[in-house]
Amino acid sequence: MFICPTCYREIEEPEYIYGLFRPFHGGFGRRGPYPVCPCGKALTSSIVGNFSELSMLAASLRGLGVSLVCLVLAATADMRMHLQNIQITILPITIGLFSLSGMIALWRGFLWSSQRAPVTRLAPRAYGAAAGFLIPSGALAAAFLLGGMRDFSFFQRVLERVFS
Numbered sequence: 001m002f003i004c005p006t007c008y009r010e011i012e013e014p015e016y017i018y019g020l021f022r023p024f025h026g027g028f029g030r031r032g033p034y035p036v037c038p039c040g041k042a043l044t045s046s047i048v049g050n051f052s053e054l055s056m057l058a059a060s061l062r063g064l065g066v067s068l069v070c071l072v073l074a075a076t077a078d079m080r081m082h083l084q085n086i087q088i089t090i091l092p093i094t095i096g097l098f099s100l101s102g103m104i105a106l107w108r109g110f111l112w113s114s115q116r117a118p119v120t121r122l123a124p125r126a127y128g129a130a131a132g133f134l135i136p137s138g139a140l141a142a143a144f145l146l147g148g149m150r151d152f153s154f155f156q157r158v159l160e161r162v163f164s
Ligand SMILES: [Zn+2]
Pocket: 004, 005, 006, 007, 008, 009, 037, 038, 039, 040, 041
């Protein structure tokens, strides 16, 4: 069951259309088919996902999973560069992107919860995504700011053990 935040409609089986490039239309450069409302608005977004009901726990687990996979990949890539004495950049950028995505999801949750039914039922999904994005990136950002990981000695020790 999809819910459209633009026209307040519940849509049982939305139409799916194809689109390569649709900025400001619920996503950016997604290739697959995406659901649209009869009013023309996309029923999905890159950050929150489909505009259908999802519990806060499920949404936060989904956000947490995506965050952790991307952060680990970024840390691994940075570690390889660090071993070649190249300045680390990918992990801080990834942390910034996930913090930004989490804040956008949080804002969306505020907007949806202040709208009337049935759109309020989408709010837990946005709040869950915000939690899943903000908790790991916030913890890593705090660790960076406090200086504990500034020289990557922690990651170095972990990854040297993994790769050796
Ligand atoms: Zn609509």
